Amino acid sequence: MTPEMVLDVGMDALWLAVLLAAPLLMSALAVGLLIGIFQAATQIQEMTLSFIPKLMVLVIALVVAGPWMLQLIVTFTQRLFADIPGMLG
Numbered sequence: 001m002t003p004e005m006v007l008d009v010g011m012d013a014l015w016l017a018v019l020l021a022a023p024l025l026m027s028a029l030a031v032g033l034l035i036g037i038f039q040a041a042t043q044i045q046e047m048t049l050s051f052i053p054k055l056m057v058l059v060i061a062l063v064v065a066g067p068w069m070l071q072l073i074v075t076f077t078q079r080l081f082a083d084i085p086g087m088l089g
Contacts, residue, residue: 001087009080016076023065024058031057 035050 005087012076016072019072020069023061023069027057027061028054 031054032050035053039045039049
């Protein structure tokens with residue numbers, strides 16, 4: 001196994017982590033920004049006002065993007081397992 005192969009697998013794994021985190025982080029960011037604007041406009045500083053909607057949006061995003069995320073993980077794992085013999089010899 002050459003250092004280039006190790007770097008390629010590591011780069012693919014990091015890219016997969018970015019793709020998996022993006023839908024959840026972007027949805028939480030959008031809701032947090034909207035709630036922050038609402039809180040600044042109304043001067044309501046209730047902590048649960050920001051936590052509960054973010055939690056609900058994250059659950060919805062996970063339900064919507066979950067099959068796609070699972071498919072990415074399974075494809076990466078299958079490709080990695082299929083490439084192991086070529087990497088070793």
